[in-house]
Amino acid sequence: MIIADVTFYPIGKGVSVGDTIEKVVSRLKNNNSIKCYPNSMATVIECNNIDILMDAVKDAEKFIENMGFPRVETILRIDSRTDVENSVERKMKYVS
Numbered sequence: 001m002i003i004a005d006v007t008f009y010p011i012g013k014g015v016s017v018g019d020t021i022e023k024v025v026s027r028l029k030n031n032n033s034i035k036c037y038p039n040s041m042a043t044v045i046e047c048n049n050i051d052i053l054m055d056a057v058k059d060a061e062k063f064i065e066n067m068g069f070p071r072v073e074t075i076l077r078i079d080s081r082t083d084v085e086n087s088v089e090r091k092m093k094y095v096s
Contacts (some may be wrong), residue, residue, distance in 0.1 A: 001046065001047075001048060001080075001081065001085065001086040001087060002045075002046070002047050002048070002049060002050060002052075002053055002078060002079065002080045002086070003044060003045070003046050003078075003079045003086055003087070003088060003091070004044070004045045004046075004047075004053050004057075004076060004077060004078045004079070005042050005043075005044055005045075005075075005076070005077040006042060006043050006044075006045060006057055006060075006074065006075070006076050006077075007041065007042040007043070007074070007075040008021065008024055008060060008061070008064060008072060008073075008074050009072065009073040009074070009075075010064045010067070010069040010071075010072055011069060011070070011071040011072065011073060012069050012070040012071050013067075013068055013069055020064060020067060020069070023063075023067070024060050024063060024064060025038045025043055027059070027060065027063055028043060028045065028056060028060060031056055031059070033047060033048075033052045033055070033056065034046065034047040034052060034053070034056050035047070035088070037088055042075075044088060046087060046088050050078070050080065053078070057074065057076060061074060
């Protein structure tokens, strides 16, 4: 299982991009191949493998580009574990 932290920075159409990020998060939530957990600084994605993750990130970047942004910076951090069940729920039990 993979847990990833992704942050998108749409650039080139003004200062505030909150509406754009809201649409991107909604698109990610509608992707049945992943679980999506937005927070104030990034979006956490949970999925079965790296290919599914990369497809979701590529789709989100393309979606932002199609909204007219000439540039998108993306920060992606990946936690891939095979030794234990790797899930957001499991991790939250340890920090809550």
